[in-house]
Amino acid sequence: MPLAISSKAVPGAMPRARAELRFTVVLAALMAFASISTDIYLPALPSLSASLGASAGQVQLTLSGFLIGFSLGQLFWGPVGDRYGRRIPIMVGMALFMLGSIGCALSGSALEMIAWRLAQALGACAGPVLARAMVRDLYARERSAQMLSTLMLVMSIAPLLGPILGGQILGIWSWRGIFWTLAGFGLLALLGVASLRETLPPDRRLTERPAAIVTTYVLLLRDRRVLGYAAAGGFLYAGVYAFLAASPFTYIEYYHVSPQAYGLLFGINIVGMMLANLLNSRLVMRFGTDSMLRAGAAIAGLAGVALILASRSGWGGLPGLVVPLFFYFSMMGFIVANSVAGALAGFPQRAGAVSALVGAMHYGTGMVSTALVGWLADGTPWTMGCIVGVSGVGVLLSVLLLVRTPARG
Structure with a gap:
């Protein structure tokens, strides 16, 4: 049975002042690994395609390959973190991420790039899945959602600066330099984690055998609310990554936007997400995670419908896409933190596994x-608009149909 706890901090006192700031910055960096690993090289996709002699579809598979490793790898790191603690598994993951980044920088073909991106992702995913679990180690439901919103607000710097930084690196170096930069980022994250204390003491760790991992995930998937929270975030991320994969070609090639201007248009969405995270952190303690989640889902659903209509009819041209995408992206600030906190609240003793399941779904x-x-x-733009639009409707349906019973505890 899920363990009900109060909204006060759970055992394990938060580090004070300077230590708390370091904790926040390092965890925000860990949660940014997916964004920085994808967004920074988006402006380089056309030049990478030309350099490796690969088609646009093959180059987009480097993003898909990363997501395969990032989603499936979390299912491994979550239970490992529940059994062995958080710090050491994260540090091992960062080392693997660095190795994958170097391999990407040295790749000579699209196939090599896809393989190294897979390895890069298997290491990168240890960061966010166990960072979320570390937050749950220290905080309960609404407070954990507030903390996650704060972390996402800080980590929003990564997707905001990623395409801009990638465009600048591309201008003065090459697409290979982008991956050398990522290797350096991995080293900084490893050193940051080494400076933190462990949040899961030995007496709170699980001692189940590896074979019990499957049983754990089956148990979690049978919980309707956990499934609803995970599905809401999953649909949201489906739309986000469809945009990430298609927008460079839609904006740069279809609408003839420069790589630098693309970075700015991309950044508008991140600003919206930052503002929504800030608003969520201020309101979630007052209205609760589920109320904020429903508001975000409603706006994402409406934005999705508007995007389907605009991309199909061509109404509004580029602004007709940019405006609904802004509202869709912004709702990450309401949906992600609250859905993750809601899922974690039901099974705090299995925070790593729940975080892994939610992340894998995302x-x-x-x-x-x-x-x-x-x-x-x-x-x-139709393919992108259709996929993002259907995803927005999926977010709304997941919340309305699955996350509708009173919260436990």
Whole structure:
């Protein structure tokens, strides 16, 4: 049975002042690994395609390959973190991420790039899945959602600066330099984690055998609310990653936007997400996680419908896409933190496994949507608009149909 706890901090006193600031910054960096690993090289996709002699579809598979590793790898790191603690598994993951980044920088073909991106992702995913578990080690439901919103607000710097930084590196170096930069980022994260204390003491760790991992995930999937929270985030990320895969070609090639201007248009969405995270951190303690989640789902659903209509009819041209995408992206600030906190609240003793399941759902759907973008691309904005729009409607339906019983505890 899920363990009900109060909204006060759970055992394990928060580090004070300077230590708390370091904790927040390092965890925000860990949660940013997916964003920084994808967003920073988006402006380089056309030049990477030309350099490796690969088609646009093959290059988009480097993003899909990353998402495969990032989603499936979390299912491994979550239970490992529940059994052995958080710090050491994260540090091992960062070392693997560095190795994968170096391999990407040295790749000579699209196939090599896809393989190294897979290795890079298997290491990168240890960071966010166990960072979320570390928050749950220290905080309960609404307070953990507030903390996650704060972390996402800080980590929003990564997707905001990622495409801009990637465009600048591309201008003065090459796409290979982007991956050398990522290797350096991995080293900094490893050193940051080494400076933190462990949040899961030995007496709170699980001692189940590896074979019990499957049973754990079956138990979690049978819980309707956990499934609803995970599905809401999963649909949201499906739309986000469809945009990430398709927008460079839609904006740069279809609408003839420069790589630098693309970075700015991309950044508008991140600003919206930052503002929504800030608003969520201020309101979630007053209205609760589920109320904030429903508000975000409603706006994402409406934005999705608007995007379907605009991309199909061509109404509004580029602004007709940019405006609904802004509202869709912004709702990450309401949906992600609250859905993760809601799922974690039901099974605090299995925070690593719950975080892994939610994360796998997030990036697994992203893997599917990016693959669909590659397979269904027709040279117009329609494919992107349709996938993002359907995803927005999926978010709303997940919340309305599955997350509708009173919260436990």
